[in-house]
Amino acid sequence: MAFLKLAGTVTKRMGMKSACYMYPVVAREFTKTTRGHVELDSADCIYCGLCQRKCPTKAIEVNRQEKNWTIQPLRCIVCSGCVDVCPKKCLRMENTYSSSVTSKF
């Protein structure tokens, strides 16, 4: 009885594909909704600074005079709060994560 059960399990497992998806060899495909990192389409940006005010970790810095927008990826918690608040809808959430770095600056 036990042998039959075991044989059954083994044949079933042989038909299944591996649970592991071999990450670095096979690239990961992210879903559309995945929150990876924030990107800016700077053409539309009016540098209003709402995202800077909304950001809970103060990762975003907006300079209205010099017209620049910077984000520190090592501070961003990918909450996508800035994307929700952007009045021109020029911020978007990309579904790829930002890569690791060996130094902070």
Added chain:
Amino acid sequence: MIMRHEDIAIKIQPEELVGKVSGLQGDGCRLVQIACSKTKENNFELVYSFEKDYKFCNLTFEVPPDAEVESISSMCFSAFLYENEIHDLFGLKIKHIAVDFQGTLYETAVKYPMSVETK
């Protein structure tokens, strides 16, 4: 589900606490939590929440910062952690806690962080 604190709160005097709690214990109530907060006048406001058959009741009272509050851990043992926590974070003195950590439950960078200004 709407559960405003005001609807379930019962205001008591600090010295009534032990009697009320033992009454609630006798009724078969269960301690849910003890919360402490600072009021505008710099007093401590304590909230003792009890529950029985999904009915909640919050005993609340205010004490001045230098007051001593009697522990309820002799009646509900589980209160000892909340009381030690309140002592460590707020600096409110609580007498006769069943297991008294003497302020070593949390080692924080600032002493009594919830009562003082921090970074």
Added chain:
Amino acid sequence: MSYLAKSPWLIHYDGSSCNGCDIEVLACLTPMYDVERFGIINTGNPKHADILAITGSVNEQNIPIIKNIYDQMLEPKVVIAIGICATSGGIFRECYNVQGGVDQVIPVDVYIPGCAARPESIIDGVVKGLGVLEEKYKKYGKKR
């Protein structure tokens, strides 16, 4: 992944993290990501480990513990800060009990962003850490 010259062993310490990055590190070891393919083993003993993976920020109470684990590890060693809390303190940066990132206490070699850090980026980060380890080996060999 044939370019991995060494099979690094890893010790994981949970600073004051929210568990998110923590379980993602564990998830790396389980069938879907399975870093044991590369010979990476999660060990509990600092003396066995080449890589110290820290999740979560540093608070008052765990500074001595992190220092202790770091000092017990043998040279050369690599420290990886996993998640935003470990790199900069994250959303808890302004809390009274949080000192900031791990680099406040010990030198960090690789920073992995993400809240919570994805297993893929943890694997990438560990591979990057291996490069650092390789270089340190070379330097260390010259010193001897």
Added chain:
Amino acid sequence: MSKRTIIPFGPQHPVLPEPIHLDLVLEDEKVVQAIPRIGYVHRGLEKLVEKQEYANMVYVAERICGICSFIHAQTCSQAIEDLLPIEVPERALYLRTIWAEMSRTHSHLLWLGLMADAFGFEALFMHCWRLREKILDMVEDTAGGRVIFGSCKVGGVRVDIEDAKLKDIVIQYNDLEKEIKEITDVFVEDYSVKHRLVDVGVMSKEDAHVLGAVGPTMRGSGVAKDMRTLGYAAYKYLKFEPVVETAGDCYARTKVRIREVFQSIDLIRQAVAQIPGGPIAVKVTGNPTGSSFQCVEQARGDVAYYLKANGTKNLERFRVRTPTFANIPPLLKMLGGCELADVPVIVLSIDPCISCTER
């Protein structure tokens, strides 16, 4: 004459995934007393209310714990909605329920794996976590994050799940249910598992009540109490009974969690069948006033939020009593009289979540 020794247990210990410290007073191999020491993960996030606006506190609440993150966000939003006060659309309530139950299934599978690891059943650990990944994939597909969902906000939810996707979730859960059944049968029937769990860490019904145990720890001792019966979110429209086991040992607690996984899957099915259309969020205006008290059932037990507001952008007090905090006194009770080798299993049997506990 037996010898007394004190063994320090933790914070960095191979069986502990998280830092907690216990001083175990031993007489030979028997534990007579256990004294906890916490604070290794203490961040002090309750004081963040002074720095963050109330809407941002949802992000903070979400990061109290990475495993029960969604239910923390849900409770926090619920409390703030209560203070404002605003009415949340039905569809958002249903979506919250679905996500909460998804997070419960993933949390319980995670725990089952860790438990298997604690009694040395490596293969079972791997299988539990393999199945858990499938739930996380569904979560990522719908909410956008793996462990930190990030889909809840004050006034509703941030993303909608299309009806086709909802149906797909149910189909995936149907398949998953069969696979979970295979694994949980091993937990329930295998003699080696029973050897490690039956009659270990027994807590009576009276103790569970008096010591204020919560969640599966309490229900494993025969107290039928589940805060979901309070009827928050969409639970008022769904049919379910609290899961109860009476033995009060680690085996009973395991069985409670196993049955809760299937209960959650059933709740998801019910919710998907009944979900109405309509908006998913309402506009939030004004600042909160007054104080609110919320009790919500998490995977580990009920979490109690006590929020106080004074009409400004920042809340006045943000107090969270998490399930593991309430489960520590019962744990100390269970540890008294057990053997040293059983300590890891008993500590894990309450499903400790230290980052919740210390906030």
